[in-house]
Amino acid sequence: MEAINMLDLQAEFRHIKDDVRAAIENVLEHQWFVGGPEVQQLEEKLAAMCGCKFAAAISSGTDALLCALMSLGIEAGDEVITTPFTFFATAGCIHRLGATPVFVDIEPDTFNINPKLLESAITAKTKVILPVHLFGQCAEMDVINDIAVRNGNLPVLEDAAQAIGSTYRDRPAGSLATAAAMSFYPTKNLGGFGEGGMIVTDDESLVERCRMTRNHGETSRYHHAFVGGNFRLDTMKCAILLAKLPHLAGFQAARVHNAARYGALLADSPVQTPAIRPHNKSCFHQYSILCDRRDELMAHLKECKVGCGVYYPIPLHMQECFKPLGYEESDFPVSMEVAGRILSLPIHPMLSDKEVEFAAAAIKTFFEG
Ligand SMILES: Cc1ncc(COP(=O)(O)O)c(C=O)c1O
Incomplete structure (x- = not known):
């Protein structure tokens, strides 16, 4: 038996390479590398797949979390509740905004945030609850959302970086809360050719804010309402993800x-x-x-x-x-x-x-x- 690896991206590529090459060729022909038509096409496909109205393509899963938290208004002094058993980015993004990650322990069998311990972690400073769907299994979202509603309608942001294609009570990951952040890191189930991410939501004003945030807070050309960043996802990467999507x-x-x-x-x-x-x-x-x-x-x-x-x-x-x-x-x-x-x-x-x-x-x- 040859070595059995955690991933075999070459073998995956052999399955999809004709579609991917055609998509790359298309972008090479139109030469619209930032904000090309494939960006919106991918947003529409991902929103539909996640059962959401809107999506914003973002430069990575980490940036999707960061951009979503910025767009939810998280700033210094705020607290965001999350799990200590996750990839670093989940809490790193909270900290980068000057806010405090407040950790809540996990369930011993699903490894997701334990909703029974959640409510006692809420304080007057809590601004967002950030559950992670670890390894692909969704957190106990109905209970988490109930707690959020009971505590002043707190927004809930799903870290769905690992959960593209998962469901919770027949509802897709990404559609289970205020908004969700996804990742297209190459090792993810929908892995891109490089970094990539997506924010999905039903909230139109939130997605508008995310789109401005990913583009330096720009409202119209060279008019900046607030400070954002460059969190855009390249057209080429979107085209490749679109080509991979039917194989998912x-x-x-x-x-x-x-x-x-x-x-x-x-x-x-x-x-x-x-x-x-x-x-x-x-x-x-x-x-x-x-x-x-x-x-x-x-x-x-x-x-x-x-x-x-x-x-x-x-x-x-x-x-x-x-x-x-x-x-x-x-x-x-x-x-x-x-x-x-x-x-x-x-x-x-x-x-x-x-x-x-x-x-x-x-x-x-x-x-x-
Ligand atoms: C749970 C979780 N959150 C966030 C991220 C960040 O995604 P990215 O690597 O695309 O920045 C990852 C990716 O590894 C992840 O697994």
Whole structure:
């Protein structure tokens, strides 16, 4: 068996290359590299896919979070509630605006923000709640939205960077709150050719604000109502994403299939396979198991040439840069425990059944022997 990697972007490309090359050729012909027609086309497609009225294409998922928070009016002194068990960008964007990330621990099985702990974290300074749909499974949005309504109609921003194509109670990720930020980072389920992101929302004035924010707060040429940034997504990247979009459902189905295979193969092993709530459909951006002796298992998988990864080894309250927030390690025990036991296995759409079986067998051999 050849090495089984966490991703096989070359193989994915072989499936789509004719469509992608045609899209690139088209942009080369029209030469409209910023703000070309493909930008709006991608916005319309993504909005429809997410069940939203509007979308704004943004330079990355990080910038989508930042631009959305700026457009929601977040500024110094504000508090934004989020999870400590996420990619750094979620909290980094809050901090960059001079606001304070207020962390709330996660559920032990879904790894998403624990709604039972959320309300007690709300203060007079809370301006936004920012749940993350980690690994593709949506956070408990109905409960989170109820809490937001009860507490002065707080806006809720979904970090849906990992959840394109997921649903919660049959509603798509991205349509579940005030607005959502998506990522097209190349390793994401809808991975672009470089950085990329999107904000989706039903709120017309918010999307207008986001569009101005991504363009230096410009209202009309050389008139700036406020200070924004350059958060635009290139036409070329939008054209490539448009070409990839029709293939997404097939790739997604392959991920779901692989997850089901792992579930069956690992059912009688000592590892804990992902707990997807009955009302959730995950796009399986990652397939993350919990296990004891995680680091030894990683070393064993490496020997067997099975790729794996730890997302995320250090919860954000333990990051050097957030020391001034004054958190103790013990403040978020579930995040700490999960960070020490979690391991993500290859789940990408190009895996064969044999490869999934090989990876699962390698895990079982480790615990048997
Ligand atoms: C949960 C989460 N939020 C935000 C981001 C930021 O997205 P990007 O890498 O496109 O800036 C990522 C991407 O890795 C992510 O996984």
